[in-house]
Amino acid sequence: MGDTKKISLEVIKRLPRYYRYLGELGKSNITRISSKELSEKMDVTASQIRQDLNCFGGFGQQGYGYNVESLYNSIGEILGLNHGHKTIIVGAGNLGKALALYKSFEKRGFKLIGIFDNSKSKIGTFIGRHEVLDICTVEEFIKKNEPEIAVIAVPKEAVGEITALLSKCKIKGILNFSYTDISTLNGVEVENVHISDSLMMLSYKIKDIE
Amino acid sequence: MGDTKKISLEVIKRLPRYYRYLGELGKSNITRISSKELSEKMDVTASQIRQDLNCFGGFGQQGYGYNVESLYNSIGEILGLNHGHKTIIVGAGNLGKALALYKSFEKRGFKLIGIFDNSKSKIGTFIGRHEVLDICTVEEFIKKNEPEIAVIAVPKEAVGEITALLSKCKIKGILNFSYTDISTLNGVEVENVHISDSLMMLSYKIKDIE
Numbered sequence: 001m002g003d004t005k006k007i008s009l010e011v012i013k014r015l016p017r018y019y020r021y022l023g024e025l026g027k028s029n030i031t032r033i034s035s036k037e038l039s040e041k042m043d044v045t046a047s048q049i050r051q052d053l054n055c056f057g058g059f060g061q062q063g064y065g066y067n068v069e070s071l072y073n074s075i076g077e078i079l080g081l082n083h084g085h086k087t088i089i090v091g092a093g094n095l096g097k098a099l100a101l102y103k104s105f106e107k108r109g110f111k112l113i114g115i116f117d118n119s120k121s122k123i124g125t126f127i128g129r130h131e132v133l134d135i136c137t138v139e140e141f142i143k144k145n146e147p148e149i150a151v152i153a154v155p156k157e158a159v160g161e162i163t164a165l166l167s168k169c170k171i172k173g174i175l176n177f178s179y180t181d182i183s184t185l186n187g188v189e190v191e192n193v194h195i196s197d198s199l200m201m202l203s204y205k206i207k208d209i210e
Numbered sequence: 211m212g213d214t215k216k217i218s219l220e221v222i223k224r225l226p227r228y229y230r231y232l233g234e235l236g237k238s239n240i241t242r243i244s245s246k247e248l249s250e251k252m253d254v255t256a257s258q259i260r261q262d263l264n265c266f267g268g269f270g271q272q273g274y275g276y277n278v279e280s281l282y283n284s285i286g287e288i289l290g291l292n293h294g295h296k297t298i299i300v301g302a303g304n305l306g307k308a309l310a311l312y313k314s315f316e317k318r319g320f321k322l323i324g325i326f327d328n329s330k331s332k333i334g335t336f337i338g339r340h341e342v343l344d345i346c347t348v349e350e351f352i353k354k355n356e357p358e359i360a361v362i363a364v365p366k367e368a369v370g371e372i373t374a375l376l377s378k379c380k381i382k383g384i385l386n387f388s389y390t391d392i393s394t395l396n397g398v399e400v401e402n403v404h405i406s407d408s409l410m411m412l413s414y415k416i417k418d419i420e
Contacts, residue, residue: 207290
């Protein structure tokens with residue numbers, strides 16, 4: 001495998017999609033696929049796919065295609081999906097609950113180990129097999145259980161407080177679903193997700209349809 | 211205003227973020243902002259911002275900055291957010307429910323007019339003020355109420371059936387949250403959203419953190 005450190009973030013951004021798609025192929029017992037076939041199914045040019053996948057080296061063979069399983073495993077390794085990241089969710093509202101029950105997370109190697117809220121009516125209730133814990137206990141919980149990732153799904157008024165709280169803890173990454181962007185804070189990586197951005201893009205695309 | 215048809219999709223993709231941010235500035239009664247200030251707050255280069263916003267023309271003035279309200283309104287217009295898109299949700303599971311109650315959707319001009327499911331235990335129950343309707347009635351509902359957008363939040367096994375059903379109806383766009391990508395179908399625009407892709411990106415970013 002090539003030196004993954006040199007791969008640009010633009011290429012990395014396309015990897016989850018390749019990964020998902022190769023996973024589906026594997027399940028359908030397809031063991032090899034050409035960049036042309038991948039290209040047709042994924043609506044990306046074959047040359048883009050070849051360029052992207054060449055970054056990892058050694059998977060394609062002229063006229064022979066890619067080994068689906070090897071490529072799937074290697075992309076998973078590059079993305080760090082084989083590490084079984086321990087994850088907590090902060091916010092047990094509708095979105096937090098949906099995320100806690102979202103099957104793809106566990107499938108991708110993210111292990112939910114705790115869900116927190118500040119609302120008395122939610123603390124002590126269960127979401128799946130997880131009891132909602134008091135946010136006041138999160139520092140202690142993190143110290144003891146060492147989750148790597150915190151998923152934030154709280155109202156925007158609470159984001160500042162939660163971020164301040166988490167920045168005191170040893171967390172590696174934050175996946176932020178709240179309305180307000182969080183900047184990368186001291187040594188903690190952040191991905192801000194705005195579900196309504198996709199809806200705005202769709203709005204643009206349908207603007208000229210009669 | 212410039213001819214918006216010439217704006218590339220790469221620029222358009224950045225607009226929702228500008229739009230959200232300008233909305234926040236407006237709420238804080240900030241009426242003007244320079245590209246340098248915007249750049250610092252948004253973690254994008256000032257030259258990128260100037261280039262992007264020059265596509266719409268007439269908002270920036272050397273040494274004077276951008277008029278926050280005009281720019282906000284124009285971006286909203288370009289994205290087609292002033293149209294009050296009527297929207298339905300198909301799938302009243304955890305994610306569908308969270309989306310139905312997601313406040314940013316209504317705020318961005320997407321008006322939920324119906325939510326559908328095929329499960330007897332869900333049909334007739336209420337999510338907020340919306341009664342969950344039988345999916346069997348969706349064709350008739352669309353004919354009568356003319357929603358423009360369908361948000362799909364169903365298990366992957368059901369995607370094929372739902373897509374086939376919706377392709378017979380007069381819908382302009384689909385926002386697809388189900389695991390399986392939907393290709394753009396006859397005249398219907400599609401945005402596929404994969405929540406777990408962000409988690410995979412975060413996994414990559416934290417890989418080398420000790």
